[in-house]
Amino acid sequence: MMFKKLILSVAMFSLFLQGCALTYPPLPEPEVMINKVDLRTDWRKGVNGGFGESSERFTLVPHGDFLYFTTNKGVVYKLRKSSGSRIASFESDLDVSAGVALNGDTVYLGTYNAELVSISLSEQKVLWKKVLTSEILSEPTYASNKLAVQTADGWLSLLSANTGDTLWRIKEDLPALTVRGTSSPLIQDGKVIAGFSNGKIKAFSLLNGSEQWSYEVRKPTGRYEIERLSDVDGRLVVENGIVYATAYNGTVTAVNLANGRLLWQRSIPSALSVSIKDDVLIAVDLESNVVALNALNGAELWTNDSLKGRDLGSPAFLGEYVAVIDRAGYVHLLNSKNGNVEARKVADLNLPPGSRMVSDGQQLFILTRNEQVTALTY
Numbered sequence: 001m002m003f004k005k006l007i008l009s010v011a012m013f014s015l016f017l018q019g020c021a022l023t024y025p026p027l028p029e030p031e032v033m034i035n036k037v038d039l040r041t042d043w044r045k046g047v048n049g050g051f052g053e054s055s056e057r058f059t060l061v062p063h064g065d066f067l068y069f070t071t072n073k074g075v076v077y078k079l080r081k082s083s084g085s086r087i088a089s090f091e092s093d094l095d096v097s098a099g100v101a102l103n104g105d106t107v108y109l110g111t112y113n114a115e116l117v118s119i120s121l122s123e124q125k126v127l128w129k130k131v132l133t134s135e136i137l138s139e140p141t142y143a144s145n146k147l148a149v150q151t152a153d154g155w156l157s158l159l160s161a162n163t164g165d166t167l168w169r170i171k172e173d174l175p176a177l178t179v180r181g182t183s184s185p186l187i188q189d190g191k192v193i194a195g196f197s198n199g200k201i202k203a204f205s206l207l208n209g210s211e212q213w214s215y216e217v218r219k220p221t222g223r224y225e226i227e228r229l230s231d232v233d234g235r236l237v238v239e240n241g242i243v244y245a246t247a248y249n250g251t252v253t254a255v256n257l258a259n260g261r262l263l264w265q266r267s268i269p270s271a272l273s274v275s276i277k278d279d280v281l282i283a284v285d286l287e288s289n290v291v292a293l294n295a296l297n298g299a300e301l302w303t304n305d306s307l308k309g310r311d312l313g314s315p316a317f318l319g320e321y322v323a324v325i326d327r328a329g330y331v332h333l334l335n336s337k338n339g340n341v342e343a344r345k346v347a348d349l350n351l352p353p354g355s356r357m358v359s360d361g362q363q364l365f366i367l368t369r370n371e372q373v374t375a376l377t378y
Contacts, residue, residue: 027310027328035343037321037333042363042375043084044348048091049073050369051356056235056272056314057098059139060367062360069367070099070109077373078105078121081363084375088121097135101142103161108147110136116149118164130164132157138235143187146206148194150185156194158209168209172196183245188238189257195236201245201253203260213260217247235273235314239295244281246270252283254298264298272314275322280336282322288312290324292339302339307332316359319378323364325357331364331376347374 049071051058060069066087067079074094078087088105094117099109105122112135118127134153141148146167147159157169174197183195191203191212203212237244241257252274254263268285275282281295288310292301311327322334325347333343347357347366357366364376 024327027326030330030344033344037343037378039333039343039345039376039378042377044372044374045084047071047077047371047373048075050371051367056356057138058356058367060358060365061100061102062365063102067365068100068102068107070096072096076107076119076121084373090119090121090124098137098139101140101147103142108140108142110140110149114151116140116164128164130159138184141185141187146187148185148187148192150194156185158192170204170209172198174198184235186236186238193236193243195245199247201243215255215260215262217245217251217253237274237276239276244274246272246274246283266293266298275315275317277317282315284312284315284324290315290334290339304334304339306341313357316357316364317361318359318364323357323359347376348372
């Protein structure tokens with residue numbers, strides 16, 4: 001009975017947070033500026049569906065000349081990056097919660113019904129479905145013909161990408177209260193690296209799932225459960241043998257991929273992933289301050305607080321600039337050397353809160369809740 005009450009209270013808290021997210025007051029218009037960079041719209045296309053509950057789970061995957069993604073209505077798309085023209089699509093009746101991982105023209109996605117699904121765009125069919133232990137709240141990861149996926153109940157599983165058969169799985173205990181979501185695991189150098197709701201990142205052998213190392217990014221502290229939230233929900237990033245992780249109400253941490261030893265740590269609470277280019281790491285904290293750090297030692301390079309309170313999404317590098325998108329639909333380009341905002345543009349007049357933006361270095365791609373995909377460049 002106590003367990004059921006706990007689950008109910010957590011569910012109610014989650015609904016409360018989601019409700020708050022949908023009733024934010026409108027943001028004020030940003031200051032009028034003359035753009036130093038010609039940030040422009042390449043194309044905008046309507047699609048069948050948007051990102052649903054959380055845009056962080058509906059990543060777009062640029063690969064070669066194409067862009068792959070799924071929507072919350074279960075439609076998988078392959079678009080041409082240069083024009084937005086549809087190359088292929090596949091409609092399903094799946095209740096999609098996260099996606100996608102990519103293997104050629106095969107995509108993998110997760111559902112609220114705990115299904116991990118493999119879909120072939122070239123063959124236009126579902127190849128296999130695997131029912132896991134709980135809903136999937138982050139996209140799976142593909143490498144070496146294997147899939148790593150986390151479920152909301154704390155299980156990390158490794159599966160065959162060909163058949164969906166489980167190769168191994170491990171369970172991490174969850175705290176009483178967590179942020180709704182999980183990070184997406186990574187497969188790198190013979191290891192599966194994952195972040196958990198208890199503030200830990202761990203590495204496991206790709207071969208058999210044995211634990212290789214563990215590091216506690218942030219120890220839960222505080223009298224009340226809500227003060228103790230320490231989820232590692234932002235996407236993990238691996239660059240040059242270093243694992244970078246962010247913890248809610250906590251830190252940005254860099255650890256050695258080989259042995260899990262701490263390299264540096266900074267107090268920057270964030271629920272978003274970081275972006276890295278040329279040893280410059282960009283993080284956005286819970287108040288939407290944009291911070292640049294030296295990725296090798298954690299030294300601060302600059303901080304921009306001019307966008308504070310604008311509910312920024314995860315940052316992305318676009319050429320020599322840092323791009324961030326706010327809840328009002330504005331994309332801001334920051335000079336990566338000093339953090340100054342040098343251009344901004346409304347990405348979509350009807351852009352809803354929480355839209356996700358990804359970059360291939362030359363273009364920005366945005367999937368919105370109102371069923372639009374937009375490409376920007378300069």
